Amino acid sequence: MSRILVINPGSTSTKIAVFNDASEVFRHELTYSREDFAGAASIMDQLERREADIEAALANDFPAGSFDAVVGRGGLVGPVAPGGYHVDDAFLDIIANRPVLEHASNLGGPLASALASRLGADGALALIYDPVTVDEMSDVCRITGIPGIERKSIGHHLNMRAVARKLADAIGTPYESARTVIVHLGGGSTACAIDGGAMIDFVSDDEIMFSAERSGGVPLKEFVALAQTVPAGELKSVVRGSAGLAGLLGTTDLREIEARIKDGDDKAALIFDALALQIGKTIATLATSLSGRIDAIALTGGMARSTDLVAAIKQRVEWIAPIHAFGGEFEMEALALGALRIIRGEEDAQLVTNYL
Ligand SMILES: Nc1ncnc2c1ncn2[C@@H]1O[C@H](COP(=O)(O)OP(=O)(O)O)[C@@H](O)[C@H]1O
Numbered sequence: 001m002s003r004i005l006v007i008n009p010g011s012t013s014t015k016i017a018v019f020n021d022a023s024e025v026f027r028h029e030l031t032y033s034r035e036d037f038a039g040a041a042s043i044m045d046q047l048e049r050r051e052a053d054i055e056a057a058l059a060n061d062f063p064a065g066s067f068d069a070v071v072g073r074g075g076l077v078g079p080v081a082p083g084g085y086h087v088d089d090a091f092l093d094i095i096a097n098r099p100v101l102e103h104a105s106n107l108g109g110p111l112a113s114a115l116a117s118r119l120g121a122d123g124a125l126a127l128i129y130d131p132v133t134v135d136e137m138s139d140v141c142r143i144t145g146i147p148g149i150e151r152k153s154i155g156h157h158l159n160m161r162a163v164a165r166k167l168a169d170a171i172g173t174p175y176e177s178a179r180t181v182i183v184h185l186g187g188g189s190t191a192c193a194i195d196g197g198a199m200i201d202f203v204s205d206d207e208i209m210f211s212a213e214r215s216g217g218v219p220l221k222e223f224v225a226l227a228q229t230v231p232a233g234e235l236k237s238v239v240r241g242s243a244g245l246a247g248l249l250g251t252t253d254l255r256e257i258e259a260r261i262k263d264g265d266d267k268a269a270l271i272f273d274a275l276a277l278q279i280g281k282t283i284a285t286l287a288t289s290l291s292g293r294i295d296a297i298a299l300t301g302g303m304a305r306s307t308d309l310v311a312a313i314k315q316r317v318e319w320i321a322p323i324h325a326f327g328g329e330f331e332m333e334a335l336a337l338g339a340l341r342i343i344r345g346e347e348d349a350q351l352v353t354n355y356l
């Protein structure tokens with residue numbers, strides 16, 4: 001039996017789980033407020049506190065030597081192939097000194113490395129799996145109208161690939177030959193088109209659909225004008241954090257918005273309709289990348305738990321292909337199963353230096 005520690009750092013939480021082979025035997029969520037990290041100038045400054053909290057949460061049940069592998073969600077390391085990666089010095093150097101973007105998932109690798117040393121058995125692996133910057137985009141999908149600006153494949157690859165496999169099972173088509181569109185709907189929303197097992201096109205959280213707290217795509221002329229009025233340090237929060245449902249309706253909680261609609265709030269109803277429309281437009285865009293030949297579409301992430309939102313999206317785009325909802329995320333399971341395949345030798349863990 002192999003024992004695997006799974007770590008998933010988010011902006012306000014660290015989710016941890018322990019798996020004995022493929023069976024989850026322990027799960028815990030450590031939550032944080034803004035004040036907890038008030039003294040942390042960068043994401044990496046949160047490392048010590050998060051590491052100590054994970055060790056404390058595991059101390060009673062899992063002493064030093066307990067784990068064969070520690071696998072983290074992460075991070076913005078740069079364009080790499082899908083799969084598992086050793087968290088080695090080169091990986092840690094990139095994440096600490098030149099990540100693609102500041103994001104909580106950058107802590108996944110450093111936490112996996114530190115905890116494999118402290119709690120791992122002899123030779124325990126420190127891994128990440130399907131990092132946020134997996135890139136399989138086809139060349140034609142990268143092009144924009146501005147020389148030097150290319151579209152990027154940055155988002156929820158880990159959950160999307162796990163859901164794509166579930167979708168393939170649900171429709172009875174091998175994952176490797178299914179043509180699907182997968183949409184992750186959460187704090188940030190991203191989406192991809194899959195053909196031949198590869199994510200050949202990818203829509204990031206700043207391109208089309210807005211989400212709970214991110215802007216999606218906006219008219220550039222308006223944005224350039226706005227950018228001239230906002231201090232440089234505050235611009236990021238205009239598109240990430242204070243945007244989307246947070247900016248439009250003052251809450252990131254879709255359940256609260258649905259309650260407002262039931263109470264007769266017309267503005268909430270309009271924004272909800274716009275949310276479904278923008279998600280539908282994202283799906284239609286990716287349908288074009290698959291030349292319209294699509295077996296099925298999957299909706300996942302927290303917002304895919306909303307039956308009303310799923311119905312509103314279906315109404316817009318079910319003409320493209322059947323739509324399946326997989327509410328929530330499957331990241332912990334995906335990380336554990338990826339690590340297990342590596343421990344069993346069914347898959348090789350790679351080195352980021354092979355790509356970067
Ligand atoms: N049962 C539900 N019904 C409607 N919306 C939900 C439900 N559960 C979660 N959500 C919404 O999903 C969004 C958060 O998605 P999630 O994937 O958990 O986010 P994160 O990106 O932070 O992990 C929020 O807008 C939340 O209100």
Ligand SMILES: CCCC(=O)OP(=O)(O)O
Pocket residue numbers: 010101103132154155156186187188189205
């Ligand atoms: C940075 C890309 C991945 C992402 O947006 O994750 P969250 O929605 O968890 O912030």
